[in-house]
Amino acid sequence: MTREQAVAELARQWRTAVSDTGFVPMPQRDLERLLTGLLERLMAAIVAEPFDGAAAAAVGADLVRANLTDPRVMARTSGALAPLAEAMAPHRARVVTALGELARGYTVELLATRARHQEMLHAAMADARQAAEVRFRVLFDNAAVAIGICDTGGQVVDANPALAAMLGLPVPRLRGLPVSELVHPDDHAEIRARVFDELLTTGSGTVRLELRYARPDRTGGWAEWAITLVPATGGRSAYLLVVGEDTTQRRALQAELSRQARHDPLTGLPNRRRLVETVAEIIADAGPDDRIGLGFIDLDGFKGVNDTYGHGVGDRLLAAVAPRLAAHTAEAMLARVGGDEFVVLFPPPCDAARVAAVTRTLLDALTEPIPVDDLKLTISACIGAVVTPVADADAEQLLDAADAGLYRAKAAGPNRWVLHNHDITARAILPGPR
Template sequence: MGDPLDPDAGAGAQPERGGWRATLVLRWAERLAACSPDLVEVSDVELKHALAELADELAEALQDPSRAAESGRIVGERLVELRATGPGSLQCTLELIRDTVVGESGVGAVGHLLELLTSIAAGYSAADRERAEVQQRTTAQLLLRADRERRASDARFREVFTSTPIGVAICDLKGRFTEVNPALADILRHREADLLEMSIHDLFHPEEAAYLNAAYAELAEGGPGQRLRERRRLLRADGEQAWTYLAVSLLRGAEGEPRHIVTMVEDISDLYLLQERIQYQALHDAMTGLANRQYFRTRLEAAQGNFPPDGMLTLYHLGLDGFELINDGLGYETGDKVIRAVAHRLEQLVENEEALVARFGGTEFAILISESPHTPAIPEFAALINEELSEPIYIGRHGIATSASIGVVRRRVAEADPANMMWAADVALRRAEIAGARQWALFDPDIAPDERTEAQLAAIMPGALELGEFQVCYRPVMALDTGALISVEAQLRWDPPDHGALGHRKCLQLAERSGVTLSLRDWLLREAWGQVGLWHRSGYRTCFLVELSENQVRDPDLVALVRSVLEDGDLDPSWMHLAVPTRVVMEASEELLENLRLLRGLGTRVMLHSFAGSAPELRALRRIPVDGVRLAEELVDLVHGCVDPDDPAVRAVRQLAPLMHDSGVKICTGEVADEQQERHWVDAGCDFAVGPRYGEPVTAWDAQALLRKFGAAKPPHEHDHESEGDVV
């Protein structure tokens, strides 16, 4: 039967251990065999089978985050049981698991993988220490027996003393060495003869000396149960520090009196450095070396204890503007170089301040400054940041400059709650980004509750859609010349718990933040189209209009969705009217314009909303024929605020209407509240209107009463001959 771990094996192969696990086992076995001499006692087949079981354990832990700590401990302990404890065994194991899992299995949960690697190192260290302690106890017992029965067991003592890999030193009660073994000389890089001229106190690291001198003095006094088991630093011959695990015991004479002190030294420098590296990687950004979000928050928490309570902390949260242009235009490798250059420049900017620079991920950075008398004011420092970033970064033949939007929060140290401060800076950054590139905004506590409420609503919106908490409401669209209802506008409404009802525009805005904008659009179109079909079958002939957001229109699958919705019903497509943002058409790619043409080709009616009548907007109408436009709210409010019918704003709208009509485009206005406003729009030449004068949005059941009220009901036998709904 073939080796079950060999990817080329025949019928004996185990498919569940294929892929990245098989690759890991083969490389693992090869590396361990090269760096662990004690593995000669384990056959190659036995080793691969053992490692395959560990690979399975790793795979289960990667699928189940709750198993990471236990699985890591099992893997670490098993390596020690296999005696894979040679120099570099643990490091190569962690690097192989990291590279194989990330590179070949596609696992992307870095925090989960880091927890698993840390658990493996901890399990390995604990098991290896336990093994060493067992060996130390054995060695100590042999030393004690050798001291009592020196003449009978001298040969055995010497063998253990000279061959053990653990450093051993016997000194008198004042710390002067009487015997040292070769392992201690190797660990501390001294000659044995030199060590015998020294005392144990000469080997203590300066920062450890006071504690260890006191501990040895107490041990020499001979109190019961005296021993020392600790991780401490010693000095090597070249002055470098060595991290060691010390096991110190008192040797007594035949009468029980204190005679000597035995010190056993295990070199754990490599393990310590490896743990330090893992800890560093957990707290720093891999690309830039800056502190990451977790470490930044830890330092922010520490600031409350390290700085005076009345001191001031300022947090700058930066988001690089338009960075996707660099990635898309010059490639991600160039983008990474720019990110590293930005990190370096931000560090240089604060090198004379008590400050910390961090990268939160992507294109977001943060700077925390403990203010001093020479610290620049917030407006000045925000300008300095963008001044620094505006200097071109030369990569190859290209000089690349960038800028940042900046959110700022300033608090007294005593009031600097880390979580709240980081949230406040993020809120301020989002406000700065809305204002445009290279802007900064100071956190405003007066609008913070609204910001938090919006964030909470956006967070729960996906669940609300899944649970059916949304409604489709309808309001009449009226013909101004006849007063007849010619369509109903389908709008979203959501009544979240402990909050007032949210209308269509607010729902679309929140959907953009929550990521459900397309799902919400799909549900709305299917729901409204199905309701119109019910009304038609009940004798109420009407079309429906729905306003779409920019991202809902830019979706490449919009045409496929509309086609699918139309196929679900038996109505003519002309009963569906879709209003798209004017700005989309003004900025549209040829692909998007083609999709809009395809929508009209399906038979649906397409109109523009938020239309202000500017020259660029009129030129945009030439790019794609539309059936109508809805005037922008700002323009409508301007006209409604005009008392004089000859006001320039009213005259401008009057001039707009003939121009649009000559192109076959009809005009709809919004939010008409009374008869006077209605007269304004009739005189201005508008065709349709919506607003409180004709009715607020209502549920489908109440909308049926509106259809009845405005004469939309038709006898069933006339349905097949009725003309299609007029366009709004």
């Protein structure tokens, strides 16, 4: 298959994935042509020197500008473009980064678009208060953002179609419902305190808060709400004007970007950043007698595998080694910190016996050959371990201590492990299984 054919096929799959997400404002042929152009731009950005994530972010922004704004578009785009990681294997890391930048650009542009719409809505509503009721009704019914009107007792007086669609209930059924039935039970206390205590007591103003909403089908989601108390005037009772924007997709995208930033794309394990964060969290909560264990793992002869069979085989070997090690670290955290280096974190309570037992098990786990493609590769490891008090420690210094033990283990020969104090005074250098 030529490159042009491969791009066309991937664009077709992308078009199929997003074509049924809400209202797609163009014919299928035009949609596929648009996505083909965006795909070409994304691939060009991945191989460009120097790499510039802004080009990938611009692709995400153009999806929004093409009115592909259904909450499912970004998730399906991520799935449809996942094959790029294999198709552009030499640039695998860039592919992951580019897809993350695409999602970021999409989110930023979507939020900016929604903000513009919301600004337009607030401006229009200011005019509508002085205009005829019919004009307000047209705006209310056709606004893209969710709008509701509640009385000061907390019952829904009216809702527009966008709010009804968000909550999964028709407008007639929403009227008269208590607001508490539309909000997740865990958020009842916040809405009571911020709205029915703070806002109504003050007598005017707007509160902004992000709450979970409930739907009859139990799916629910998150939304940002601006709740304004409109004072009584001209014989009309005071009421609450509620304007909402669904943030479920944004939160999911932020969570995914956070996950990508803290996990190794090759093995799926936590990366060094996540490891340091976890150690810092343990330090913050540690008591004076709490101890942790850290084991720095380095594969013996991994460079030879890369030199002999190529980096693709080396990557697949690392991907196969990771679950073998993880199977023996159920009560600890296994992270890949770079190259062929892994770290095991033993949270409190921890002692030398526990670390030593697991360390031996990890070396044993690598004794059997590892199948990679049509090869069976034999690999061993050296492990430097440390058991140390953790209160008032520094996360990076603890990792450095374990790393120092790794170099002592490697100096003793392959398939070794060393357990040492935090002051890097060795306590034992023992051979692994033969």
